[in-house]
Amino acid sequence: MATFADIGLAAGINILTALVFLIAFAILRLQPINDRVYFPKWYLKGLRSSPTHSGAFVTKFVNMDWRSYIRFLNWVPDALKMPEPELIDHAGLDSAVYLRIYLLGLKIFVPVALLAWAILVPVNWTNNTLAVSKATDRLQYSNIDKLSISNIAHGSPRFWTHIVMAYAFTFWTCFTLRKEYETVANMRLHFLASERRRPDQFSVLVRNVPPDNDETVTESVEHFFLVNHPDTYLTHQVVINANKLAKLVKEKKSKQNWLDYYQIKYSRNQSTRPVAKTGFLGLCGEKVDAIDYQTAEIERLSKEIAEERERVKTDPKCIMPAAFVSFKTRWGAAVCAQTQQSRNPTLWLTEWASEPRDVYWDNLAIPYVSLSIRRLIIAVAFFFLTFFFIIPVTIVQSFANVEGIEKRAPFLRPIIEVPFIKSLIQGVLPGIALKIFLIVLPSILMMMSKVEGYLSISSLERRAAMRYYIFNFINVFLVSVVAGTALEQLDSFLKMSANEIPEIIGVAIPMKATFFITYVMVDGWAGVAGEILRIKPLVIFHLKNFFLVKTEKDREAAMDPGSIGFNTGEPQIQLYFLLGLVYAVVTPIFLPFILVFFALAYIVFRHQIINVYNQEYESAAAFWPSVHGRIISALVFSQLVLMGLMSTKGNARFTPILIVLPVLTIFFHRFCKGRYEPAFVRYPLQEAMMKDTLERAREPNLNLKGYLQDAYIHPVFKNDDDDDDYEDNFNGKSDDNVLVPTKRQSRRNTPAPSKMSGASSPSLPDVVPEEL
């Protein structure tokens, strides 16, 4: 039974941690040497250049201007100042709408918190049920419980307040959700409408082109669309299976990094030429001269790449039965993407082409039947992952003890037997397998989405986010509320009636309030403050800078701006929505903690999005329907739990009143789905026609074919033929978007734009040699 003092202590510690992080950040970001870690977005935009160009030697690395330290919290108003339209221009609609999720949290929970504290807290507090039961049953309770629903007597008429509040909260949440859905849908449509010409506006991805003995795929595609879309078909680009080529190119890049590393090492210490082992991870195998070895390897790979490139271009086996088909008008593309082409609905599947940089090339060649089998397998795999992951983790943990390590790696014995290290290992190891599992979980989920065959990075992330949310809901939320592993719970829930489950959860909810308050403070407050520090990118950047960077271009490549990380970030926010909605009626004291999280996270992520993150793709907020859907499901869950709780409080008569809530909420969801979702999955012909007409009037002599010709070539071809060409081409869109630099963005504006752009940032992490 935590008291106010306990909570206060925990809050103090976490506020302190958060403050330390924020101060550390405020200091570190002012050091010129860290400039590329904390402002990479501006470098990528070409609006900021390395501070090494000017000034004294010391000031290159350390900021000696004491005045700048006084204004160390300036980043907060800076982050908030940029207006939304400019933010959309600067970072894309995805990022701007992502921030709106935090804002939505504030919009929902600020009035809910005010109402709850104005009405529910007094109603709970002025009761004396707990005091009475303390006197009679010697039941321990704390002040926090006095504020919660637990302080209301069994069957008391005061529960009417809670019912009315549940209705009020539901209506407010739905009202806000609807308004937000409308806003986001309009933002999306406006964004799409105001965009300059982009290849994906004219293009459709066609899959499952049926094989034809007399025609090649490209002939077959051309004939089909010439016949069935005679007025609008323009050109097409067949998809080539260049996965092996891409792998070779990636390998060459990694070897090149190693070569750089050894060369720098050698140039610093010319007495000994670096040596390396050729075997697994450089740990075993024969010793060779590292520079010679890597040079030879790179040569070998270059040759192989050239061969493979030739083979891919000529071998018909590498031509996939898929193509990007481009049309003369947006109208033509919109029509083709939304209609069924062939009698057999599994052939000639058409859908909107994603942005070129959003395309996930590896999955373009998966046939239809295989797709449904893959989904089945992944669904089963995810079920087992969610409910049985604890088993392999436990097995690994049973091996990972000191004796186990000594047995398997006897050479480590002398080190391990040192008492301090031994106790350290024994203290850390038991949890480490679980920790590692949780760290790699997002990657596992991402891999699952890839196996399922989604075609764009954005849809992969959306899918992974959904799975991550479900995993969190079961293994973080439910497991914390009801004791026992997920598997045990599945077993016990299966044996319970549909009535009992909400009761069990409902009764446990108020008791776990303090646990979740602590969770919010650790994960939400300190965690978000830690996010702004960017410790990992900071360390990696400086390591790279020291070991690999030879030219200015290398330094640009060493920056790791990262991205929002929708697949991990959004499920985290959703967990807070769930907690907030569940506790709103039950334990209103919980709400301020959630509010602090939403406010802090909003500021931090706004700062990061403006200064750091470089989004890899632009899906025009295609994720909003799932965000909306998950909040709705959390709302329904909270209503069911409240129903369960009420029925154990001797208020079964409230059940019919409360059951109306989920019914209405689901109805509201269906209404929103019908009203707003089409804006996220279809493209209205009216819009397309309007843009076509405008464009025809503005640029009557546009050579669209030239523009679209190479838009959808596998990046590996563009990348290697001519690096500069590739990037120019790739950024065709952002070049179109004339970017007006504003004053507040950067201290040192450079007029010449940088060549580097976000397009290649996905491959950046791979540049790091694994052992660095």
Next chain:
Amino acid sequence: MATFADIGLAAGINILTALVFLIAFAILRLQPINDRVYFPKWYLKGLRSSPTHSGAFVTKFVNMDWRSYIRFLNWVPDALKMPEPELIDHAGLDSAVYLRIYLLGLKIFVPVALLAWAILVPVNWTNNTLAVSKATDRLQYSNIDKLSISNIAHGSPRFWTHIVMAYAFTFWTCFTLRKEYETVANMRLHFLASERRRPDQFSVLVRNVPPDNDETVTESVEHFFLVNHPDTYLTHQVVINANKLAKLVKEKKSKQNWLDYYQIKYSRNQSTRPVAKTGFLGLCGEKVDAIDYQTAEIERLSKEIAEERERVKTDPKCIMPAAFVSFKTRWGAAVCAQTQQSRNPTLWLTEWASEPRDVYWDNLAIPYVSLSIRRLIIAVAFFFLTFFFIIPVTIVQSFANVEGIEKRAPFLRPIIEVPFIKSLIQGVLPGIALKIFLIVLPSILMMMSKVEGYLSISSLERRAAMRYYIFNFINVFLVSVVAGTALEQLDSFLKMSANEIPEIIGVAIPMKATFFITYVMVDGWAGVAGEILRIKPLVIFHLKNFFLVKTEKDREAAMDPGSIGFNTGEPQIQLYFLLGLVYAVVTPIFLPFILVFFALAYIVFRHQIINVYNQEYESAAAFWPSVHGRIISALVFSQLVLMGLMSTKGNARFTPILIVLPVLTIFFHRFCKGRYEPAFVRYPLQEAMMKDTLERAREPNLNLKGYLQDAYIHPVFKNDDDDDDYEDNFNGKSDDNVLVPTKRQSRRNTPAPSKMSGASSPSLPDVVPEEL
């Protein structure tokens, strides 16, 4: 515990009943006077005319040719002889595919029955569990139970046979379903492809046209489509709210019928002019001369109709924000129907126009928001109907006793007090409220679908069928298996765990086998045989013939061919699928009874479809996805029940093996949905383009605008302006389909085709004055 003898007796009685029906039918159908009752389809097709034209007076009414009685079962081979393509020509694809549901039943259950009898029956029979338990526990059992799964000892390894069989049956069912889905999809596509020109191929229904202050609806529609479909837009027809006009016309028709009735009555008995009361149902009010009164009424109505017609045509309030838009090509219509038109996805909603005769005009004007509220209300209403219908029925029954009637209608007392009548009423009354409810239930469900706002009669029927199936599943199947009303069960199921429910049902299933065998014999065998007799239409036809018919045309109007009645017929078949699948493994002796039903029903309905039913619309088998889906859900239910049964038989270790079955079945369903369902909801552009090209080559000078101009005018306008015009126009389609009469169709072919067609048959039942 029913024995073989009991079942045999019941079977004997029901076979006898069925035989009596069949013989009565064989005799009645040979009487010329009944010709129009048993062969209306041929009259409507114009391939048969009244036998009254030729021959002696007596032979007009009674068949004196004794030889024809010898061949009284000839209708069976006749019904089976017509090949399927001819059947599709004759009765439409809907009817032909409807018959395939019965055939599908045979295809699934004949091999299942053979396998079950070859393997399961011996395995069950050669056990002696029941004999042992009889000896020890004095448990009663019958031979039927010896053949069922009950005869296997607790935890016996023999259950492996049942598991293997469950797998075999599932695979066979899925295999057959897939093949059938494929066949039907191909039939549908072939049907659509080989059809002649039809207005609905070129037309799209547009709803929620946004109001515009400067333009009328028709201008607004024209402008919108001229802008957004400039190359393909042809013409449009605004929907007019003529519901009141239609009501007046209907009223006039009814009055006309009464007038005819009184005139005939007067002509037969010229001594007294008929009188009638003007009040409610002719039961009260002042007495008037019936012929004069009806003539005056008709005059008044004619005047009102003329006024209303003028008003509707000019009043802008009667113009609905909806229109049928026609395109120059099928391709244009296919594009418009499948795409989103406007930014706001609730405006300019487009969908395929149904056939003109399939349109449900009353619902065309419902706005979007109202639609979702209507669905919510109906969903709640259906829930209450399903679980609480028994409450009002019981209340009505409590009033409907002899005392209650005497109290409310004292003038009936002398009749009721006659002992014979009193005991009759007391015997019949208690069940009568339930019976009446069950009779009107399909109409209630149909009304619910109408309130929900579906736009075509076919979709109304599909929706009503789904609800009827759910109602049957809960209130017939579940209530019979687990004792207690649906409401009590809902309550107890809610209190049970997810594990227990299948166990409860699974254990009860084998015990109810004999009950359901009897049910199949009464409802399936005798019921189907009764269907062919058409007692109700027979009686009504002769009544009408006697009281109303003045001209040959009246006689045609007096025929009531009826239709398949998808909304009641299909749920009945589905109940048999459910029973067959549930009992296949548990009580294989059940299967032959199901087989007899499917075979008998197939023959009977094939005969009826060829000779009697006149389908009101043609949806090109659009109902198949729901048929398929319901069989799949029955399959999954049967697997869950088997799982429950097995776990009570000490074989919980089988659960993991059995749980694979529903997972695979659901996966199979999703595969089929993706693979075949688009054929039923979308229209491939390839097809449209092919037909357009062909047509352009064949008829380059076709005046399509003239053809489509009046295709979608509210029937009330066509009907009254010029009857003949209307029908010719309406049957444009069937005139196109050149009908080649074949030898076997009819004994007396008439070369001149009749004017009458199915198009107006929907209004036929309304012609009957309520009191006849």
